[in-house]
Amino acid sequence: MNPPTTAPMFRERSGRSVDFLRSTFTEVSGRFVETDLHAAEPLRDARDICTGGKHLRSLLVHIAADRPAGPAPHCDIAVAAAFDLLHGAFLILDDVFDSDETRRGRPTVHTAAGNRAQICYGLDGPTASADAAHYGESVAVLSGAAALTGAIRLIADSGAGDATTVALIQLLTDAAGLSMMGEFLDIHYSLPGVEADADAVRTASCMKTSPYSFGAPLMAGALLAGRDGHTAALREMGSHAGTAFQLANDLQSVFSPSSRTGKSAAGDLALGRATPLLTAARDTGVRPDLEAILAGDGPGGLQRVRDLLHSCGAVDKVIRRAQDDLADARTILDDTGALPSPEARRAFSAVLDDIAESLHV
Numbered sequence: 574m575n576p577p578t579t580a581p582m583f584r585e586r587s588g589r590s591v592d593f594l595r596s597t598f599t600e601v602s603g604r605f606v607e608t609d610l611h612a613a614e615p616l617r618d619a620r621d622i623c624t625g626g627k628h629l630r631s632l633l634v635h636i637a638a639d640r641p642a643g644p645a646p647h648c649d650i651a652v653a654a655a656f657d658l659l660h661g662a663f664l665i666l667d668d669v670f671d672s673d674e675t676r677r678g679r680p681t682v683h684t685a686a687g688n689r690a691q692i693c694y695g696l697d698g699p700t701a702s703a704d705a706a707h708y709g710e711s712v713a714v715l716s717g718a719a720a721l722t723g724a725i726r727l728i729a730d731s732g733a734g735d736a737t738t739v740a741l742i743q744l745l746t747d748a749a750g751l752s753m754m755g756e757f758l759d760i761h762y763s764l765p766g767v768e769a770d771a772d773a774v775r776t777a778s779c780m781k782t783s784p785y786s787f788g789a790p791l792m793a794g795a796l797l798a799g800r801d802g803h804t805a806a807l808r809e810m811g812s813h814a815g816t817a818f819q820l821a822n823d824l825q826s827v828f829s830p831s832s833r834t835g836k837s838a839a840g841d842l843a844l845g846r847a848t849p850l851l852t853a854a855r856d857t858g859v860r861p862d863l864e865a866i867l868a869g870d871g872p873g874g875l876q877r878v879r880d881l882l883h884s885c886g887a888v889d890k891v892i893r894r895a896q897d898d899l900a901d902a903r904t905i906l907d908d909t910g911a912l913p914s915p916e917a918r919r920a921f922s923a924v925l926d927d928i929a930e931s932l933h934v
Contacts, residue, residue, distance in 0.1 A: 580920030586635040586645045587628050590653040595624045597654070597727070614689065618682045619716040623661025625677055629924070630656035630790045636924075637794025637807060639917040649797050651731035652741060655724040656790045659745060662720035663752060663785070669713045670760060683713035721749065733797060740796055748789035755780030762847035774852045775816075778823070783815025795911070806911040813902035814925060817895040821931040823848045824891060828879060828934035842867060842878060849894070854887035892932050899925050 598620040605612040631653035638649050667673075668681040675681060680688065687709025690696045696705050728741045758777035762769040769777075788811030792804045827842060827850065842851075854863055859881045866874050866881070882888050902925055905911065912918045 580632070580636065580916070580923060582642060582916065583632055583635045583920050586640075586649070587632040587653065589645070590631040590635070590650050590657065591624055591628055593650050594654040594657055594727075595620065597723075598624070601723075615682060615686055615712045615716050618680075618685045619661065619665060619720060621679065622664050622676060622682060623658050623720060626660075628657055630660050630786055633787065633790035633811075633921075633924070634794040634797070636917050636920045637791040637912065638798045639794070639912055639914050640798065641914075646732075646797075648731040648733040648737075649794070651727050652733065652793055652797060653790075655727035655731075655745065656785070656793065658720050658724040658727060659749060659785060662717045662724065663756075665713050665720065666717040667756070669710050669717075670756065681713070682716050683709035685709070686712035737796055741793055744789050744793055744796070745785075748785035751780045751784045752782070755782070759846060769847050769852070771849070771852050771856065774847050775849050777847075778819050778849055779812070779816045782819040782822070783812050786818065787811035787815035791911075800913075803909070803911040806905055806909040810902050810905040810909075810911060813898040813905070814928065817898040817902070817925075817928050817932075820849060820891050820895040820898075821928050823850045824888065824934045825931060827882065842875070850882065850887055850891050853890045854882050854885050857885040857887065859885040888934065895932055896929070899929055 598616065602613050602616050602620075605616055634653035634656055635645065635649060638645070640646075640649065664676065665682045668676055669683050673681055674684045679685075683706075687705040690705040690708040691701055696708075724745060725742055728738060728745060731738065731741075733741060755777050758769075758773070759781055761767060762774060762777060788808045791807040791811045795801065795803045795807055826848075851863075854860070863878065863881055866877050903922070906918060906921060906925075912921055
């Protein structure tokens with residue numbers, strides 16, 4: 574998803590949150606260097622993950638805070654940075670779960686750490702590759718956990734009022750817990766002996782991304798601005814937008830090249846993930862052919878799967894679901910006043926437009 578282009582004020586504030594997050598990493602790195610120079614290397618890798626990308630979540634915090642023109646208060650900057658850091662934590666861990674070696678065209682945290690273990694730190698012998706992989710995964714799990722706790726600390730130190738700070742920490746940790754549950758279900762449903770129905774897969778997909786990527790950042794912005802009465806509408810609007818966002822990601826994972834997604838091509842297919850897209854296809858008559866292709870490793874398999882997903886109607890079904898969710902999100906945006914200013918409404922509408930554009934595969 575490309576950054577929305579119609580929200581310069583909110584985009585500038587998101588950039589300030591990214592700068593704040595980068596400076597926080599620099600401060601922590603200085604302490605690490607004093608302890609052990611080697612500890613700063615995985616921190617640098619984690620920093621690159623957490624401060625790269627499109628920063629959708631920090632943008633949503635600022636859109637929902639909907640401050641008038643001028644500098645945003647530090648509490649907004651810090652809380653928005655916390656949601657970007659939370660996202661970075663999940664990316665680092667997700668790359669371990671999916672055995673992805675690249676993220677945004679660079680080695681993932683666990684891959685980079687494993688490479689250093691072999692090249693720089695003397696791992697050798699018949700088990701070197703396995704030992705390096707274990708080391709890299711261990712480093713990444715620690716890095717992801719540290720980023721998660723760091724996100725909580727950013728909110729605790731943000732300077733928001735005491736009651737608001739407690740509510741924000743509850744909001745972030747609740748969203749993080751739902752995402753972890755969704756990730757577990759995503760992994761569990763990929764086991765060969767587990768058959769999840771379409772509703773269960775859809776629920777897991779939504780839990781994994783929607784609460785922490787959309788609902789919680791939007792609600793956090795409203796809490797920071799003292800508009801507690803709008804949080805229910807923002808949660809519902811975020812749920813619809815986040816569901817459409819995840820469906821679009823599922824499509825992009827299969828149909829877009831690595832140069833666009835920044836990840837290994839068709840990783841969900843290779844891992845047998847039970848995404849709504851694959852579940853929709855398996856509910857049709859193409860299931861035997863689809864399963865046979867996914868079980869093999871012959872040339873042209875990816876294109877054959879793409880052709881089947883189109884021909885059986887699974888792609889169209891997923892697109893229609895996403896479009897319905899986007900329409901529901903727009904209805905809430907237009908009818909509730911959850912985002913008070915025209916600028917904020919236009920900015921969020923641009924986010925929805927970009928999700929709609931990414932459904933074109």
